[in-house]
Amino acid sequence: MASVTLDAVRKVYPGGTEAVTPTTLTIRDGEFLVLVGPSGCGKSTLLRMIAGLEDITEGELRIGDRIVNDVDPADRDIAMVFQNYALYPHMTVRRNIGYGLRNRGASAGEIARKVDEAAAMLNLRDYLDRKPSQLSGGQRQRIAMGRAIVRDPALFLFDEPLSNLDAKLRGQMRIEIRALQRRLGTTSIYVTHDQVEAMTMADRIVVLNGGRVEQVGTPAEIYHAPASTFVASFMGAPPMNLLTGRFESGAIRLDHGPALRAAPGGRSGPITIGIRPEDVRLGEGDHVFDVDLVEELGAHRLLHGRLGDQHFTAHVLKDMPVREGRQPIALPDAALALFDAQSGQRL
Amino acid sequence: MADMTHDTLAAAGPARPARRRLRLSTIGDHAILIAGALLMVAPLLMLVQMSTVPDAEIMRTGPSLAIGDRLWPNVRAALTESMSFSGRNTGLAMFRNSMILGLGFAVGKIVVAMMAAYAIVYFRLRFATLAFWAIFTTLLLPLEVRIVPSYEITQRLGLLNTWTGLIVPLIASATATFFFRQFFMSVPEELVEAARIDGAGPVKFFVDILVPLSRTMIAAMFIIMFVYGWNQYLWPTMIVTEDDRITLVQGIKQITQGLEGGQIPEYGRSNILAILAVLPPVLVVLFFQRWFVKGLTETDK
Numbered sequence: 001m002a003s004v005t006l007d008a009v010r011k012v013y014p015g016g017t018e019a020v021t022p023t024t025l026t027i028r029d030g031e032f033l034v035l036v037g038p039s040g041c042g043k044s045t046l047l048r049m050i051a052g053l054e055d056i057t058e059g060e061l062r063i064g065d066r067i068v069n070d071v072d073p074a075d076r077d078i079a080m081v082f083q084n085y086a087l088y089p090h091m092t093v094r095r096n097i098g099y100g101l102r103n104r105g106a107s108a109g110e111i112a113r114k115v116d117e118a119a120a121m122l123n124l125r126d127y128l129d130r131k132p133s134q135l136s137g138g139q140r141q142r143i144a145m146g147r148a149i150v151r152d153p154a155l156f157l158f159d160e161p162l163s164n165l166d167a168k169l170r171g172q173m174r175i176e177i178r179a180l181q182r183r184l185g186t187t188s189i190y191v192t193h194d195q196v197e198a199m200t201m202a203d204r205i206v207v208l209n210g211g212r213v214e215q216v217g218t219p220a221e222i223y224h225a226p227a228s229t230f231v232a233s234f235m236g237a238p239p240m241n242l243l244t245g246r247f248e249s250g251a252i253r254l255d256h257g258p259a260l261r262a263a264p265g266g267r268s269g270p271i272t273i274g275i276r277p278e279d280v281r282l283g284e285g286d287h288v289f290d291v292d293l294v295e296e297l298g299a300h301r302l303l304h305g306r307l308g309d310q311h312f313t314a315h316v317l318k319d320m321p322v323r324e325g326r327q328p329i330a331l332p333d334a335a336l337a338l339f340d341a342q343s344g345q346r347l
Numbered sequence: 348m349a350d351m352t353h354d355t356l357a358a359a360g361p362a363r364p365a366r367r368r369l370r371l372s373t374i375g376d377h378a379i380l381i382a383g384a385l386l387m388v389a390p391l392l393m394l395v396q397m398s399t400v401p402d403a404e405i406m407r408t409g410p411s412l413a414i415g416d417r418l419w420p421n422v423r424a425a426l427t428e429s430m431s432f433s434g435r436n437t438g439l440a441m442f443r444n445s446m447i448l449g450l451g452f453a454v455g456k457i458v459v460a461m462m463a464a465y466a467i468v469y470f471r472l473r474f475a476t477l478a479f480w481a482i483f484t485t486l487l488l489p490l491e492v493r494i495v496p497s498y499e500i501t502q503r504l505g506l507l508n509t510w511t512g513l514i515v516p517l518i519a520s521a522t523a524t525f526f527f528r529q530f531f532m533s534v535p536e537e538l539v540e541a542a543r544i545d546g547a548g549p550v551k552f553f554v555d556i557l558v559p560l561s562r563t564m565i566a567a568m569f570i571i572m573f574v575y576g577w578n579q580y581l582w583p584t585m586i587v588t589e590d591d592r593i594t595l596v597q598g599i600k601q602i603t604q605g606l607e608g609g610q611i612p613e614y615g616r617s618n619i620l621a622i623l624a625v626l627p628p629v630l631v632v633l634f635f636q637r638w639f640v641k642g643l644t645e646t647d648k
Contacts, residue, residue: 051540051544052543053540053543053544072543073540073543073544074543074544074545074546074547078544079544080540080541080544082537082540082541083537084535084537086535086537086538086540086541087541088538088541088542088555088556089560090556090559090560090562091559099542099545099547099555100544100545100546103545103546103547103551104546147541147545
């Protein structure tokens, strides 16, 4: 087990593309950190630099107290789970899991014992003598996990490990991976583009955009206090409503709408106003919400429509009566998040 | 056939035109296939027939339907009797020589080509692409084009009449290198990365992962290269002047050359040698057939 420290780590590809801008980040011992962002945001590059599969252009990477910039992946005391599992197709499950131990010169008895332990932990005991091609996606995922845990590394790296699974299995494996990590207490870095995975699994989330860290925080912090409009719109399904508005005579006013609340510190000019769909109150207040479409989701419903002339989504629980058409809606002051209209940064 | 028709009738029910078309096309297909098979097998059957009758009769009548009693003596002569005064070029010895040449070619070419492709695909070499295309363009230069310089080099190295001289100068294979390169490029990048993290160095990755993954490709290449080596005629003829290195393909030619000496050539014996020369390639193809098709068509990943 170990902490991981990135000190102004930067990646520039030959050809000049800057995939990761200088990033400083500390992952605590035993923490489950999730890197999340849209494709091309640099999250995989960051993970691969930590794994040693990608050179670090600038900056310093430490695992524990050791600077590992120039250390071979095999000697970094890490294990990695890949998106398409990267199992050795010609080896049995047993040999797949034990391969890393064998390369490190472990004795046959030790390998057998550790593979057995890992297989028991992952319910793979019955499949040890099969080939990966004879197993289902979920089982292959478990083999990849087994290959990682059998070496008892200081650090687990996950590169979108669940994106090849169907939705139901994904939910199940999410819980399994999290429970396993809790039990082993191994520091883990997990890359995903799925904000639900990020929210449900992480101790802390790092939201990346365009090779830059947008925000670092616990899932609750990220969700309730997004640092920018990017984070606000990326995290949460449906995303936070972002409305254009302006400071006007000491109040915040929605474009073509009534005043919302007093403006802090006599500002003026345009502004972006954010509110989570579940924070609105339907059937009261002085805004008019024109509902075009009701999405039935069982436990709750999503109402899509327009507020003024802007797209708006409201989230209501199943007991709430809903209808299409114009209806009053309240945007509580406490739930509003204000962002700079130009930079998108939170005010 | 009657049963089949009955079954089709019961199953197909009202679809009468469809049934008739199926039957006609089946007959047509079979006719074509049978005719093709006969055409392919006929020369071989003629060889067998001719080796059962005395050589003089072949001169007189050519191939016929008569089955004589000379088969066993011919087989024995072909396998054990020498064709020259040295006594070292019996059929069995030539068979062994051909085998050494075929296996040496197949194994050597596969090993060299795999290692070349491994270097080109997996290592960051300067001019790797250039090197690959340089190898690839040698496909445009068959052995016959460069046979004089090749011979001269082999001769200056003192390798005439040696196995090394027979095999090594021809061991580089652009075809095999190209096939292995294409295959290696289709192996997922993540497999290499997983192996790196698992502590497998370049040699371990090659031996533990790449070679087993390539086994269908290896089988396919083995067939092609074995048959290529087995059927070599020009190169062994130039390199080998001593009887004890002569291959089957050369030996057949030597026997029929008897005609020029005014005697009746030993057709029976050379026919048996010809059959012997066909057998190993056929067996290799039969044995590796499954992998051969797999190797050239699908990827087992």
